[in-house]
Amino acid sequence: MGRKYFTKNLRQDNRGFIVISVIVMGIVITIVIASFLTYLQNENTLQARQRTRFEFENLHTAIMMMFSTPDICKKNIMTARFGTSLSELMSLSTAGAIQIFYPASAGPDSGVMVPSPNTASYYNKNQTKVFFTSPIKLNATDTTYLADLTIVVSDPASIARSIVIPFYLIADTTGNLVGCMATSYPAPTGAPPFSTMEDILCSQIFGPTSKFQPRDHVCI
């Protein structure tokens, strides 16, 4: 029926051709528009990802700058954002409730810098995870530890991006946190024991076996 109609139509007038042309044009325009929309969406996503990366690197830098000062780090502990003890720190980590605060009494900025997951934060990004890894005891005779603060952000393309900042955690003999300090791994060795920036300074000054003792800020 269709073929008969089509040949008949070709013989008599152009209406069938026009109908088909309109349908084909419609499909072509739809494809072009869809392609263009996809392109725009991808470009927007790429831009947003680049911005997320830039802002995330800045967040990393700001945390390092701020928490390399032990007093500021201690204030974060005193307000219980890391918990008051090692066990509480780990339970907060498991629950995803670790928070990083600007010290309210020490400058214009105050309040949440990096909150628990899925809320607005430093640059209005969503954290998917904020946690400390299990602390590694640094010395058998002392209750000082090294743990990695890890912040994971899901970027606009839903690709996870994370920063890792090693923290010295200092506890008393009962496990209560009494101090902390951010550090870095300038020369990652790939497996524990890691050498922090302070360890490398100690080994350069006092010999290769010397390690940093964060409780007293000395080399041992």
Place this chain on the structure above:
Amino acid sequence: MHLKKRTFIKYIDSNRGFSLIESLSAIALLAVIVFVFLGWVVNHKMGLNNISQNSEITNTMLRVVSAFGDEDRYCRDIIGPIAFNPTETNGVQIGAIDYYNSIDVKIPNGNVVKIGEPLAQAQGVTTKDIRLKPSVILDAQTVLANLEFTFTKSNVLGPSTNVQKLPVYLTLSAGSILTCSISLAPSLIISNRLCEVQEGGFSHYDPVTKTCVVNDGVKWFVSTDPLKASCPVDFKAATNQKNVGRNKQVCTSVSTVGTKIPPRSYKNGVVMKDNVNIFSAILNPTTSTCKFIFLRGEKPADFKSSIKCISTKEASK
């Protein structure tokens, strides 16, 4: 269904024209489609423009980072001359970010970004403000700040703003910026750690004198007895349980007659380059007392012995 199809074919096959109402309906429908399509084109032209503008802002920020380079002195060149008050919440405005060369001279026409000027590679983006805003006062001389860039983007719907921040680590002296850095581990933090570990945790880096200085509350007390030095009341030996072995960081004795072992070399090839004071010291951290032992032949009376102490108030902080 079959009936409807036949009716449609019959209608198409006929040579009858369109009625006025059909024609007007078609024109109205076409007008709506054209209107929607034009709106879509305008919106997505704006979308493309917005992407281009955002891209240029990101690139500009990367150029700003490159202008600061990997040496803190470029940061000092760029924002060092600015009078900065860390208690001024709104910060201080900076006119432009410029490139500097390796001898700290501003490169002519080397603006990376300047207030009031449009960004070169994208239409409709202007730098509205560049501001150094304090964020956290780390201590009396050290401040964490943000270099905040506000860009204005214009399009047919009107202007919008885009704010970018760059963290900056600053040290201040007498109201001016002494050092600054945008790097992950500013050299000042490393210098500070060096002073701490070299002096048993009782020293810090002073960016003004560029030397290690002892912390507040830490003092050297010179004893009248060359064989013994003790901390006074309300002070204790500036040591801790971890560095008692490094007694010469706490106990020291200086010859008043210049008696030292001079630089020398031994038959086995060992070379001692430095002058060495001829004493050994034993610290008792419980009583905060240093005892000094001098080599045979040396006269203790020729020495002045000292102990480094910290006030108990400062130590308890």
